[in-house]
Amino acid sequence: MRFILLIDTKDEKGLIYKISKVLFEHNVNITNEQEFVDNQNNKFFYRSEISGEDIDIDTLQRELQNTLPLANIKITIKRTKNIIILATKEAHALGDILIKHYSKDLDINIQCVIANRDNLQALVEKFDIPFYYIDADNIDRVEHENKMLQVIAKYNPDFIVLAKFMRILTPNFVEKFPNKIINIHHSFLPAFIGANPYKQAYQRGVKIIGATAHFVNNDLDDGPIIEQDIVRVNHEMSWEEMRNKGRDVEKIVLNRAIKLAIEDRIFVYENKTVIL
Numbered sequence: 001m002r003f004i005l006l007i008d009t010k011d012e013k014g015l016i017y018k019i020s021k022v023l024f025e026h027n028v029n030i031t032n033e034q035e036f037v038d039n040q041n042n043k044f045f046y047r048s049e050i051s052g053e054d055i056d057i058d059t060l061q062r063e064l065q066n067t068l069p070l071a072n073i074k075i076t077i078k079r080t081k082n083i084i085i086l087a088t089k090e091a092h093a094l095g096d097i098l099i100k101h102y103s104k105d106l107d108i109n110i111q112c113v114i115a116n117r118d119n120l121q122a123l124v125e126k127f128d129i130p131f132y133y134i135d136a137d138n139i140d141r142v143e144h145e146n147k148m149l150q151v152i153a154k155y156n157p158d159f160i161v162l163a164k165f166m167r168i169l170t171p172n173f174v175e176k177f178p179n180k181i182i183n184i185h186h187s188f189l190p191a192f193i194g195a196n197p198y199k200q201a202y203q204r205g206v207k208i209i210g211a212t213a214h215f216v217n218n219d220l221d222d223g224p225i226i227e228q229d230i231v232r233v234n235h236e237m238s239w240e241e242m243r244n245k246g247r248d249v250e251k252i253v254l255n256r257a258i259k260l261a262i263e264d265r266i267f268v269y270e271n272k273t274v275i276l
């Protein structure tokens with residue numbers, strides 16, 4: 001079987017040797033590994049893909065923890081991740097994920113799509129994926145989220161992806177999925193947060209626009225950044241033309257972020273990420 005080993009800890013001499021020694025003693029093969037040292041914060045990050053016959057994961061994790069008592073250690077089976085998508089009415093981000101899932105360009109299992117508008121239902125059902133329409137207009141935010149949580153509880157996803165889900169989630173919802181909710185924001189954060197950033201960018205006369213994928217926390221558009229990209233624009237473009245170019249970037253950035261998350265490549269600390 002194949003597993004992913006993630007370790008972050010205080011940096012010190014001999015960490016790679018200590019980790020490799022434990023893996024060797026358990027007859028574990030390292031098929032791929034990366035490490036990074038944040039010298040400013042004296043932090044060590046390590047990711048490896050490991051394999052072997054009859055690996056006792058509990059014993060392996062316990063011995064790694066005994067060897068590195070201050071480390072955060074996580075061992076997971078390398079597998080297809082389950083995701084739930086939340087959407088509102090824009091189709092570009094959701095449609096791109098659905099196509100990449102259908103073509104197997106993203107190794108994910110989309111368990112369902114939950115939306116607070118019903119206009120995307122026909123699109124989702126073309127891919128034989130369950131669609132849940134939960135109207136948000138006639139109930140308060142807490143009740144709406146509770147209805148979503150009831151659906152999510154049926155599936156227990158690895159990640160929740162906000163594919164242009166245009167509602168601010170409450171702390172009660174966010175705290176149930178720490179570093180598991182991935183959002184795509186239509187600007188190059190931290191610039192132009194909030195609503196209609198393309199109009200804000202147009203009014204400032206910017207020369208580049210971009211998109212940012214980040215984990216959701218309780219501060220608006222301020223969660224740990226996973227991925228970003230940009231595209232050049234000019235003074236001849238209207239804000240609507242900027243928006244159209246920006247949507248293409250949004251799809252690319254969200255796809256990259258999902259891929260990094262499902263491959264267990266993201267470490268989160270101090271409201272930022274290390275990607276290995």
